[in-house]
Amino acid sequence: MTIDCTVKKTDPGRFEMFAGGGLAAVVIFSVGVFMSVVPVIGWIVGPGLMITAGLIAIGHVVGIFRAKPSYTGHCPNCGAPAAAGDPGSVGMCEACHSGFAHHDNQLWKLEA
Numbered sequence: 084m085t086i087d088c089t090v091k092k093t094d095p096g097r098f099e100m101f102a103g104g105g106l107a108a109v110v111i112f113s114v115g116v117f118m119s120v121v122p123v124i125g126w127i128v129g130p131g132l133m134i135t136a137g138l139i140a141i142g143h144v145v146g147i148f149r150a151k152p153s154y155t156g157h158c159p160n161c162g163a164p165a166a167a168g169d170p171g172s173v174g175m176c177e178a179c180h181s182g183f184a185h186h187d188n189q190l191w192k193l194e195a
């Protein structure tokens with residue numbers, strides 16, 4: 084059996100992430116606005132929820148910029164699916180604990 088060591092790039096799906104996190108922030112913010120019309124308790128909880136929504140939105144935008152495409156391939160030693168780092172880096176197979184290098188869109192056995 085030949086092992087296909089070609090590396091595939093996995094897209095983190097930025098648009099879906101943005102839509103999901105943005106929606107959560109909007110919902111929490113709306114609840115905060117509604118709470119603000121309730122005397123005393125709402126005046127305390129409402130702004131808190133709005134601040135929380137703001138933090139979620141900020142954290143989410145930061146997360147989008149931090150999200151990097153990741154690479155997956157098959158271990159050149161045992162053929163198990165393996166996660167690889169950026170091109171030029173080396174990784175370790177979770178299944179057989181042997182090292183591999185990621186370059187030229189493939190995973191290569193490390194010369195021991």
Ligand SMILES: [Zn+2]
Nearest residue numbers: 158161176179
């Ligand atoms: Zn392996």
